[in-house]
Amino acid sequence: MNPLLSVKGLTKRYGAFVGCADISFDLYPGEVMGIVGESGSGKSTLLNCMAGHLTPDEGQVVFDTRADGPRDTITMSEPERRMLGRTDWAYVHQHARDGLRMGVSAGGNVGERLMAVGARHYGQIREKTTDWLGRVEIDASRVDDRPTTFSGGMQQRLQIARNLVTGPRLVFMDEPTGGLDVSVQARLLDLLRGLVRDMGLSAVIVTHDLAVVRLLADRLMVMKDGRVAEAGLTDQVLDDPQHPYSQLLVSSVLQV
């Protein structure tokens, strides 16, 4: 089995400052990997380099495309990379506002993605959109309302529907539950877990919340100063951390 995503020696510098350095890993179909670390550890830089939002200085991001097999997405042409971003990849932003079109209705936000990949039949677009709003527990009566009238949790769920409606194979998530209150967070986690299992998605989730990665991620990477401090099975890294920094991180969690 080919890895779906294979990152090799990825490095990004901001002048003399190291964003992330020499990151390598393979992600297989259906796997969910968490990336944790304190702010400034390079986890968002890494995610943005993988998703094509930033250009890394060195390294490869090889994705197993449907048509041509494994391709390095960094040396790929811009239109090809954009096409990938609309079809096989999805990116869930921490702030739903960054991932939604706030001036367009909820239904429009979801339907637009379908049209971007060639759907033209209004009835079918409408039907699929309503189906997805239902899956993320947004009431059908709100389909014509703008996201500006939604709560934070609803906006986040709408962003997830907008991203998953085209049936991507790989989802990048940047703090998907950040800034939401705990009861909304729990519902979103349950939703994401079900979607990952039922659609066989692979995902890379950046977060600083260890409880979130324990529930969502199979594998975990701990970053410190732009480098990988430790990587392994999620429960192994959390229950028996080996690196001094991961031990500090795990022992610093407050018990409820």
Place this chain on the structure above:
Amino acid sequence: MIELKNVSKTFILHNQGSAVIEVISNVSFSVAAGECVALTGVSGAGKSTLMRMIYGNYLTQSGEIHIGDIDLVRAEPREVIKLRRDVLGYVSQFLRVVPRVPTLDVVAEPLRSLGASEGDAKASAAALLHELNIPQRLWPLSPTTFSGGEQQRVNIARGFAYNYPAMLLDEPTASLDAANREVVLSLIERAKARGSALIGIFHDEAARDRVCDREIDMSRFTPGVAA
């Protein structure tokens, strides 16, 4: 089915003066299909630690742990995940679930991840919950608000939902009343009869004598205790 060769474990606590704690040294034993082996020894002898090493959530520094045809010590994360889904079950002492997920779904989840349809998985889950005397009115509720004994039984139902070829049981009869203890012991006996290899920790001696074929005294492998 399960085979351990010269397995050792040391904890290094980097943030507490780099204290080095040797917990287990040179454990070797094997468990055949249809056999149940008890780990015994005083508290702190390393019973739970060894159990977690066999499940893979504690890292093993040296030695080999073979389960089926996989050496857990050298396996890639995705191989361990597959092993846990298809081969190795674990009934821990604590239930860890996503908040707000109904009990029935919690128990059905291992079957769902193996590709069972929602209906089949829920039917099996319902049968187990019924056998373990969890009232049906509790099934649509999240187990996070249940009593200790109820949570323990939900955990057991989840662990036994699928017929794993290898199972680890950490105090499966703790905090259960006599009737439910009997149900759990019969689940264990049925698993043995089906040919599962089991390793358990039982403080309940009568239960241990009834279901276990052999005992392994962990104190023999604990450097601190033996010295």
